[in-house]
Amino acid sequence: MPWALLAPCLLVLLLVLGYPLTRLVALSFQKFEQPQLWGFQQPEQVGLANFTRILGDGEFWAVVVRTVLFAGGAVTLTMVLGMLTALLLQRVSGWVKVLVNIALVAGWGMPVIVATAIFKWLFDTDYGVLNWLLSRLPGVDMIGHNWFAGGPQGLAVIMLLVVWGAVPFVAITLGAGLTQVPRELEEAARLDGAGSWGVFRYVTLPVLKPIIVMLTTLSVIWDMGVFPQVFVMRNGHPEAEFQLLTTYSYDKAFVVNDYGGGSAIALVTVVLLLGVVAVYMRQMLRIGEVG
């Protein structure tokens, strides 16, 4: 009975995921370029050649470091701001809570591509409202400032865009979790002489830990996979200093037509994520066992 219910789902997943994944692994060991794509030539087995070429390339490692820094920064910011927002929402009056929730949900529901378009406009060199706003500050002149002239600053803007879209989910989910923290436990800790930080550290955090682990892992996975934000922000052609693993793999495959190399990069990304996934899986399995 359970297997009959599962069959359609497993079948679909096997078809849409199992096959492409196997193909991805196979591709990363093949020379697969334009002639192979058009079917003029058979893919040629090249062993580890794609990997040695990529791992021996300094640019690849620069991209890896950039991606890890980018994702790490975005995840940290998202989690900290999300937690602070959730805690803040517990303390404000009802009408403020409603207002903040509306802003959060609007950001959460905003399609990524729409958010990217908006940020592009906010940070526009000549007519962006942000340059104008910053220039109102005494001693600051940002008129005509190009935020995307260099990688670090441009990626910081993109990180802001990612964090803006990600904080609402974290804040709202943590908020839901906070309502389930037993009041008696907090009271007891306070009676035992714990300050607010102590209560948070020794009561709230441990209760929320499963949610925090889940949210952090999901954020890592999502932020390592950031693509449209960079791609669209750079008009479809991210410069070298904007490349993250995702766009780099995409470029290798579809711009240079090196599908084998692109697959090898994608595979390395997946392996990088596996460590994080292991933690997440343990947590989710524990949750799954509850049902």
Place this chain on the structure above:
Amino acid sequence: MTGNVAPLGRRGTGRGRLGWNLLGLLVFATAGFPVYWMLNTALKPARDAIDPDPLFFPRTFTPENFARAFEVADFWGPVGRSLAVSLVVVLIGITVGMLAALAISRFAFRGRKVVIVGILAVQMVPLVAMIIPVFLLLNDLGQYDRLTGLIITYLTFVLPFTVWTLRGFIVNIPKELEEAAMVDGCTRTGAFVRVVLPLLAPGMVATSVYAFIQAWNEYLYALMLMSQQNQTATVWLGNFTTKHGTEYAPMMAGATMMAVPVVILFLLVQRRMAAGLTAGAVKG
């Protein structure tokens, strides 16, 4: 950090709350500003949008940017395609996902753990890693640049999601209700249809809406697997440039038209979604 947690002890006292309210309003203004700026730009005359001294409150409201957004490129074509793809994906995702969710939440069987791990694991694979083989696969199958191809690929991320969230909603419905119905003479299927399904309906609606939004928002596959003539709404917006470069005012009008229905749907279901996603996470 410490400062922000401090007043837990004096929750609700007047002085403390004023400070928190002000901070809350600041968060509201910051988080809401990009959305406000989109609406603001979409509604004011295009020539006001490119004023180096931007207007914070439009003096006049005009629909001209919306008209221009329709004019720049075929708007309804991409929107229609996005709608069709998203609806079919939701229909398949919910039906197939529901069956699987029932299996892992209501039955104890050998291999259950493996199935759960499998369904979770596939959520980890980044879409961009899959795009190369998926592109080649659809190319081989002659499904490149076809809506059916896009629908198939969207199931990769919608299906694991629907299974997992529906599971969350099902485990919140006490097993005893079904058992009681079965004692009263219902079959297992009968008990499910008469007892569980009505209780599950709101969760199914929320999951459908959420899955719909995911499919509606997808960009990468839509970009890669469809040609310019068959682009979906997200790609349409991502490509929004005219002969005169990017015209931001009409672009913000297009963005508004794409975002407002989605955000409203979202507002309606987000509370239930948060509950479903974290079902069992804390209690466990």
